[in-house]
Amino acid sequence: MKLNKVLFGTALAVNTFYVLAADPAPVIDVSRAKSGSSSMTLSQQLSNLERKLDARNRAQVNVQRQLDELQNEVNQLRGVTELHTHQLSQVLDRQRDLYQELDRRVAEALKPASKVPASLVAPAAGSDSSVNYSSDLTENEAYDRAVNLVLKDKRYEQAIPEFRSFNKKFPNSSYAANSHYWLGLLLFNKNELTKAKIEFDIVVNDFAHSNKRSEAMLKLAMLQQKKNNITQAIAQYRLLIEEYPGSSAAILAKTRLETLTQ
Numbered sequence: 001m002k003l004n005k006v007l008f009g010t011a012l013a014v015n016t017f018y019v020l021a022a023d024p025a026p027v028i029d030v031s032r033a034k035s036g037s038s039s040m041t042l043s044q045q046l047s048n049l050e051r052k053l054d055a056r057n058r059a060q061v062n063v064q065r066q067l068d069e070l071q072n073e074v075n076q077l078r079g080v081t082e083l084h085t086h087q088l089s090q091v092l093d094r095q096r097d098l099y100q101e102l103d104r105r106v107a108e109a110l111k112p113a114s115k116v117p118a119s120l121v122a123p124a125a126g127s128d129s130s131v132n133y134s135s136d137l138t139e140n141e142a143y144d145r146a147v148n149l150v151l152k153d154k155r156y157e158q159a160i161p162e163f164r165s166f167n168k169k170f171p172n173s174s175y176a177a178n179s180h181y182w183l184g185l186l187l188f189n190k191n192e193l194t195k196a197k198i199e200f201d202i203v204v205n206d207f208a209h210s211n212k213r214s215e216a217m218l219k220l221a222m223l224q225q226k227k228n229n230i231t232q233a234i235a236q237y238r239l240l241i242e243e244y245p246g247s248s249a250a251i252l253a254k255t256r257l258e259t260l261t262q
Helices: 002-022 028-033 044-108 138-149 157-168 176-189 191-205 215-227 229-241 248-261
Strands: none
Touching: 044 176, 138 157, 138 176, 157 176, 176 191, 176 215, 215 229, 215 248, 229 248
16 A cells, blocks of 8 residues: 555656646747837746746755655665565574474384383283273264374374274264374384375375375375485475475475475
C-alpha cells in the first residue's frame, strides 16, 4: 500500500511540473506598449511576468520537495525490506539447525540394539511370556501400542511387526501414512534399505496430503545416498526442495545437496 502511495505521488509531481513547464512565457509587444494600443502598460506586463515566473519557481521547488520526500520513503521501504530479509534468513538458519538436531537424536535413539549395553537391551519379541497383547484391538489402541514400543519402551524390534500388523489390519486408517513412515524409519536404521524404501514409497505415492510425505522424500534421498546412488540422491533432494521449499525437510535437503554437488 505504501509503495502505491509512492508511485502515485511521483506521477502527480511529474505531471504538475510538465503542466507548469508547458505554460508559454508571455510575449511583450514593446511597440504596442509605446503606441498606447495595449490596455496594459509595460510596467504592468513586467509585473505580471514576474508573478508568473515566481509561481513557476515555487511550483518547481514544491515538485523537488515532493520528489525528495518520495525518495526518502523509498529508501525507508528498502531498509525495511533488507531488515526483514535478514530476519528471515536467521529464522531459516535456526530452523535448519533444530531439524538437524532432531534428525540426529532420532537416529541415535534408533540405533541397533547390539550397540546398547546388554543390561539395557530390551527382550526380543516373544521372549517375555508375561506380555500377552490381545489381538482384538481398536484402531487407536493398535497404533498407540506400536508407537509406544518405540517412544516409551525403546523396543524397536518388536515395534516393526506391530506396525506391519497395523498397516495390514487398518489400510485406510488416518494413521496409515504415519505408520508406514515409522516402519520405514525402523527398517532404515536397521539398514534394511530395500524394505525401508517400500514403506517410504507408499507414503510418497499414496498419501499426497500427509505431513509425513516431505520427510519420507528426505529419507528416500538419504537412502539413495547411503547406497551410493549419488545421481538418484541428488534428483530426490532437488525434487523435495521444489515441492516443499519452505519445509524443515527441504532445509536439511539443501544442506545435504550442497555436500554432494560441491
